[in-house]
Amino acid sequence: MRRRGLTVLIGAILVSVMTWQALSMRVAYVGLGPGPTYDALAEYTFKDDDGKKKTVELISADEKYSSKSKGQLRLVTVRIHDDIELARALYYWLSDDYAVVPRELQFPEDKSDEEIAAEQEEMWENSQAAAETAALRELGEEVEVTVTKVDSDSPSKGDLKRDDVITAVDGEEVTSQERLAELLAAAAAKAPGEAVKLTVDRDGKDKKVKVTPEENSQGVAILPGVDVEPKQKDPYGLKVTAEGLNVGGPSAGLIFALAMVDRVSKEDLTGGADIIGTGEIDEDGNVGAIGGIAQKVVAASQQGAKVFLTPADNCAAAKANVPDGLKLIKVSTLDGALKELETLREGGEPTTCLT
Missing domain, CATH: 3.30.230.10 (Ribosomal Protein S5; domain 2)
Incomplete structure (x- = not known):
């Protein structure tokens, strides 16, 4: 009986040690x-x-x-x-x-x-x-998505000019640069390779132009050769x-x-x-x-x-x-x-x- 009790005690100690070691192990979770x-x-x-x-x-x-x-x-x-x-x-x-x-x-x-x-x-x-x-x-300070550069070889050369403010795509209001990208993407998906109608504010007057968006390497719809920047007064x-x-x-x-x-x-x-x-x-x-x-x-x-x-x-x-x-x-x-x-x-x- 004494030997059996000793065996049980040693077993309990081993289980406790193993349990403690297991609970102390680092895990791949946060x-x-x-x-x-x-x-x-x-x-x-x-x-x-x-x-x-x-x-x-x-x-x-x-x-x-x-x-x-x-x-x-x-x-x-x-x-x-x-x-x-x-x-x-x-x-x-x-x-x-x-x-x-x-x-x-x-x-x-x-x-x-x-x-x-x-x-x-x-x-x-x-x-x-x-x-x-x-x-x-x-x-009350609206964002103006403004054309800052038009490359000489851009398909939009002659249609868009520096300082044009893009106000709409196919009649949908442009409220931010992010919104411009969304509208261009939607237009490109609806009619791939087709021109879209932009409304721009040029020298205080609305002007309608046609441009063709493309996807860049990141899959974002852009106007090739055209740089735009959101401008907002603070x-x-x-x-x-x-x-x-x-x-x-x-x-x-x-x-x-x-x-x-x-x-x-x-x-x-x-x-x-x-x-x-x-x-x-x-x-x-x-x-x-x-x-x-x-x-x-x-x-x-x-x-x-x-x-x-x-x-x-x-x-x-x-x-x-x-x-x-x-x-x-x-x-x-x-x-x-x-x-x-x-x-x-x-x-x-x-x-x-x-x-």
């Missing part, structure tokens, strides 16, 4: 969890490249236009937990607040860490640029200074755009409340879905938020994970988001993901 939030209307202190402390507004404008708000417009992030062991992966998997995904989805093996960081930084900067364009349009001096945040990706676009409009508006768009939200935005002000929505609603709730601006296409996933007490306000455009905030300020009931 955990996605709630990350920090940042008020786009606040000031931040960080060290510049020379190691000196700087305090700046995340969203700023020229002093004569700049206004202050009592509330907050907070962007929200997802924190990636990398190099995790099996035990922690199991904990994340069992938790409603986390997601566990293959590591290669976040860190592709064919890309270096530097390349991944550069892509995130590029998306972050593009998000800021699109937000500024959308915000300025909301403030009388407010809007600027984003975000070096100290260490954040990447496109999902802050909606909050950036709202903060820009708020910064130069006499009215406090927040109504004194703390507003948290997310959403990619394009130059036309359309709000698109983002990743990690389940973790972001948890982060918003942990921050004490009562309302969360949610891209319409994220509503289904957000509802499945929404904590008690957090209202998911559904938005699909910048203009729509501003109207929902107005409804909140007036004490009304905004459109939610449940309606």
